[in-house]
Amino acid sequence: MDIQKRFDRILAIYFHLQAKPIVKAQDLADRFGVSLRTIYRDIKSLEGAGIPLYGEAGTGYSLMNGYKIQPTLFTKDEALSFAVAEKLMQHYMDAGMSKHFSDALFKMKAILRTTDKENVAQIENQVLIKKDKGFLNENVPFALAILFESIAKQQQILLHYKSATSETIASRKIEVIGVFQENEFWYFMAYCYQREDIRQFRLDRIHQIDLLDNSFSQKLKPLNHYLEKKNPQENLQTVRIRVTKDLARYMVWDRIHFGYIDEIILENDVEMHFKTRDMKHGIARWLMMFADEIEVLEPEDLTFRMQELAIGFLSKFDE
Numbered sequence: 001m002d003i004q005k006r007f008d009r010i011l012a013i014y015f016h017l018q019a020k021p022i023v024k025a026q027d028l029a030d031r032f033g034v035s036l037r038t039i040y041r042d043i044k045s046l047e048g049a050g051i052p053l054y055g056e057a058g059t060g061y062s063l064m065n066g067y068k069i070q071p072t073l074f075t076k077d078e079a080l081s082f083a084v085a086e087k088l089m090q091h092y093m094d095a096g097m098s099k100h101f102s103d104a105l106f107k108m109k110a111i112l113r114t115t116d117k118e119n120v121a122q123i124e125n126q127v128l129i130k131k132d133k134g135f136l137n138e139n140v141p142f143a144l145a146i147l148f149e150s151i152a153k154q155q156q157i158l159l160h161y162k163s164a165t166s167e168t169i170a171s172r173k174i175e176v177i178g179v180f181q182e183n184e185f186w187y188f189m190a191y192c193y194q195r196e197d198i199r200q201f202r203l204d205r206i207h208q209i210d211l212l213d214n215s216f217s218q219k220l221k222p223l224n225h226y227l228e229k230k231n232p233q234e235n236l237q238t239v240r241i242r243v244t245k246d247l248a249r250y251m252v253w254d255r256i257h258f259g260y261i262d263e264i265i266l267e268n269d270v271e272m273h274f275k276t277r278d279m280k281h282g283i284a285r286w287l288m289m290f291a292d293e294i295e296v297l298e299p300e301d302l303t304f305r306m307q308e309l310a311i312g313f314l315s316k317f318d319e
Contacts, residue, residue, distance in 0.1 A: 009034070010042045014051065022060040074108075079116040082109065083123040091129045092181075094203075096142030136186065137204045146209050147188055150176045154216040157190075160208035161201060169207050170194075175216045178223025183257055189226050191218045198226055239274040239283060240297035247293045248272070258283040271297070280305055 009032050016031070017023055025039045032039075043061060047053055052064035082105055089101040109117060137143050150157050159172040174190035177198070181187070186203035198220075236259070243251065248263075248270040259276035276283045284305040287294060291310070296303045 017063050022062045024060045079112050083120050087127045087129050094136045094141050094144045096145035140206050143206050143209050146211050156212040156214040158210045162205050175218050177220050236275040237279055242269050242271050242295040244293050258286050
């Protein structure tokens with residue numbers, strides 16, 4: 001069994017190397033849940049088998065340019081995942097990216113065994129994801145594809161954009177840092193030449209997007225750096241509430257949008273923990289929907305805020 005596991009891992013490492021221009025040993029160790037020493041040994045085994053690798057410990061490894069073997073056959077489970085993956089792409093990506101993925105998947109399906117093709121076709125007809133595409137931009141269907149192309153080619157973008165606080169459409173020349181999804185919307189972080197600073201944009205507010213010939217000129221850090229800077233942990237407030245187990249079932253869908261961290265299951269109740277930046281207008285208003293069956297454990301200010309909202313609501317009936 002150990003020999004089989006090692007063989008499968010070494011083969012998987014090879015395909016990982018074939019999929020990326022350079023791969024760090026630590027990334028492989030994390031992916032396969034083994035030590036760096038094990039990865040170094042597996043790399044030596046690939047080299048001993050005649051696979052032309054170059055690189056060294058501490059930097060990364062690459063396959064010699066142009067070297068590849070014929071694609072392996074997919075397992076039954078891998079083949080079946082294609083059907084679900086295509087449905088998810090159609091739902092979460094705009095028309096441009098969805099088409100690119102479908103075209104690539106069509107080529108992958110071409111090498112499947114006949115029985116696997118039949119199984120995939122059967123699954124495709126039985127998987128349905130409702131297309132709630134409010135977070136996409138149907139008026140600019142290739143926006144995501146252009147953003148990704150900009151990142152890959154390191155080329156600037158001319159954006160025609162309408163922000164939430166403006167009634168006019170403004171032109172912005174930007175350098176895209178990265179794309180991310182948050183609170184059911186697609187966002188992207190970019191350096192804006194008009195503002196001379198890093199700005200966050202939302203996909204569905206784009207009115208036109210064009211890829212320019214100009215190359216990136218700014219020295220920008222990875223996306224995670226700016227996301228962490230945008231959401232510093234020290235500005236978050238801790239919120240603890242206790243709710244009945246029956247009510248807790250109805251809170252699971254939206255609680256992530258209000259900073260939900262974790263919960264403790266008690267005998268009859270559930271204690272939920274949150275980290276929030278907007279207690280006054282965010283979590284307080286959301287909790288008002290469940291106010292008759294929750295107890296605020298901390299902070300006391302949240303209780304006062306909910307009382308204010310309740311009084312304001314009741315005053316409407318006195319007028």
